[in-house]
Amino acid sequence: MLVVEELKKGFGSGSSRLEVLKGIDMKLELGELVALMGPSGCGKSTLLNIIGGLLPADSGNINLNEKSYGLKNPSSVVDIRRESVGWIFQDFHLLENLTAIDNVAMALELSGMSSKDAEDAARIALIKVGLEDRMTHIPDQLSGGQQQRVAIARAIAGNRPLLLADEPTGNLDIASGKEVLQLFKELCHDEDNPISILMVTHDPDLASNADRMLLLTDGVTKASDIRSAWGIGGEEE
Ligand SMILES: Nc1ncnc2c1ncn2[C@@H]1O[C@H](COP(=O)(O)OP(=O)(O)OP(=O)(O)O)[C@@H](O)[C@H]1O
Numbered sequence: 001m002l003v004v005e006e007l008k009k010g011f012g013s014g015s016s017r018l019e020v021l022k023g024i025d026m027k028l029e030l031g032e033l034v035a036l037m038g039p040s041g042c043g044k045s046t047l048l049n050i051i052g053g054l055l056p057a058d059s060g061n062i063n064l065n066e067k068s069y070g071l072k073n074p075s076s077v078v079d080i081r082r083e084s085v086g087w088i089f090q091d092f093h094l095l096e097n098l099t100a101i102d103n104v105a106m107a108l109e110l111s112g113m114s115s116k117d118a119e120d121a122a123r124i125a126l127i128k129v130g131l132e133d134r135m136t137h138i139p140d141q142l143s144g145g146q147q148q149r150v151a152i153a154r155a156i157a158g159n160r161p162l163l164l165a166d167e168p169t170g171n172l173d174i175a176s177g178k179e180v181l182q183l184f185k186e187l188c189h190d191e192d193n194p195i196s197i198l199m200v201t202h203d204p205d206l207a208s209n210a211d212r213m214l215l216l217t218d219g220v221t222k223a224s225d226i227r228s229a230w231g232i233g234g235e236e237e
């Protein structure tokens with residue numbers, strides 16, 4: 001469903017020019033949970049931003065569900081952002097005065113849904129992430145793990161086929177992080193309505209529980225196993 005080809009991106013010019021992505025080739029199948037690892041500053045967030053249509057690359061191509069982009073300006077990939085890609089961040093990005101259901105519903109209303117439909121879809125999404133008994137709580141009344149699940153409900157409520165998660169468990173304790181990963185797996189492997197998730201993580205333990213791991217180093221991605229991610233084995237492919 002997602003194909004990234006020869007994607008390159010650098011920042012700055014002249015002697016301060018920094019080539020970050022030097023030819024990324026990767027694929028995601030529908031229903032796959034893929035963990036993206038790599039040292040700080042190697043370009044993981046940059047890659048996610050380009051795939052999510054927030055940043056144009058310098059060269060290369062992205063194909064997501066038959067739509068081609070990658071070099072286009074963010075203003076001309078509105079449809080990708082609205083219909084195809086959901087985001088999950090480390091710090092949840094919830095509106096603190098809104099209840100769980102309103103946080104999810106508001107995102108849908110912004111994309112043009114009627115209030116009634118948005119509330120119905122928000123309720124379904126919150127049930128799916130296991131928060132049926134927390135719908136009218138505001139973020140302050142929820143644990144970190146629960147807040148992240150509200151953010152996940154918001155990301156899946158619009159039926160977007162691809163979720164991009166940038167260190168989604170970075171602010172969670174180990175147990176809540178594992179629960180988020182389990183939820184990601186259930187969402188990807190849902191037979192009736194599978195999605196794909198590309199998740200950046202620094203936690204090798206979580207990454208090894210994904211369907212597949214990719215390691216981003218020196219501007220390119222490689223398939224990886226748990227040993228190479230820890231830098232203790234010579235088993236990179
Ligand atoms: N808008 C920008 N202008 C200039 N340099 C940038 C810009 N965005 C990112 N960079 C640089 O590109 C490199 C990759 O940054 P990026 O945020 O993608 O790394 P990362 O792999 O997500 O790191 P971390 O694990 O710390 O989140 C860094 O050296 C960063 O300073």
Ligand SMILES: [Mg+2]
Nearest residue numbers: 044045046166
């Ligand atoms: Mg980052």
